[in-house]
Amino acid sequence: MTSVDILVVGGGMAGFSLAAQLAGHASVLLIEQEAQPAYHASGRSVAFWEESYGGPGVQPLTSASGPLLAVPDPAFADGPLMTPRGAFHVGQARDAGLAEAMLTDFAASGVTLARVERAQILADLPGLREGWTIGLAEPSMCDIDVAGLLGAYRRMARRGGVEVRLSTGLVAARREGAAWLAETSDGAAISCGMIVNAAGAWADDVARRCGLDGLGITPYRRTVVQLRCPQAPASFPLIAGLDGSFYFKAEGAGRIWLSPHDETPDVPHDVAPEELDVAIAIDRFQQVVDWEIEAVEHKWAGLRSFAPDRLPVYGADPRAPGFFWFAGQGGFGIQTAPAAALIGGALALGAAMPTAVAGIDASLYAPGRLVKA
Known part of the structure; x- marks a missing residue:
């Protein structure tokens, strides 16, 4: 059996960006059901950054991501990850x-x-x-270098010790005491303290495989x-x-x-x-x-x-300890990725919000708003 602190389910932009933020703070294993990362939504983006796209509820995430894409840390990327277009x-x-x-x-x-x-x-x-x-x-609208951004997060995750298993899907998971016990499609058993649901279109399906009702994503x-x-x-x-x-x-x-x-x-x-x-x-x-x-x-x-209210879902599920949502990014998951990863990382680790996203009300994106009474 493999034992890790955090199991991330999903190897698109969401999964890799959050895994990269968690790396170095916890042991992280990322699984992706396809043979290559970002095969679905993340690999089929029209690749633009537009502050108005997604509406006023998404705009703070996009705006906060802009400087991180335009002038990334040199340790993260060699140069700008977006190009002005208007x-x-x-x-x-x-x-x-x-x-x-x-x-x-x-x-x-x-x-x-x-x-x-x-x-x-x-x-x-x-x-x-x-x-x-x-x-x-x-x-202000810009084009985004999606491949460059994903590559930067993959390198960041690798440097932080994240283990990646491709062609590996989540079959089922159950909570036992303080841990989750997960079974994957390759027959492996995984014990972890937290499951991160970054499965995009499969997010509600992953929740059900963990014994939870979906959120209507x-x-x-x-x-x-x-x-x-x-x-x-x-x-x-x-x-x-x-x-x-x-x-x-x-x-x-x-x-x-x-x-x-x-x-x-x-x-x-x-x-x-x-x-x-x-x-x-x-x-x-x-x-x-x-x-x-x-x-x-x-x-x-x-x-x-x-999600039903068209806002992303970041945070702990109030119904199950150690089940964390990072999903519902609509068509704006690429352009909000830097800010979303910072918020998701802070929430998952119980840490203070980084300066770049400190002014964003993360409670707007909490999964509890979608849990039926």
């Missing part, structure tokens, strides 16, 4: 109220959102169709398409619909990453894009710009997992 939130006349609501939502947040005229958008987005006259600029399918559009500029701001029905960005000369921002409830599995969602994405894109589409070069889908 964003336009665009709409038609009927979306004027949505623009005003967005300005109101973030008025006291410190996030820079500014009204822009159609001509300003058109200067960066030639081919913008008539009728798109409403715009908000969010100049639901996986939703998100579709992304890579288009070849020769008329598209090599670089322009992220373009997002004010109504939440699309976003797209340049991915090199003549190539576009596009999503219909779909959220279709699904079950945890290796999800693939549906042809209808691809068609919807392309139709929405063609309503915004008049660029010719030469080819659909690539398409993929990932699962974004949300």
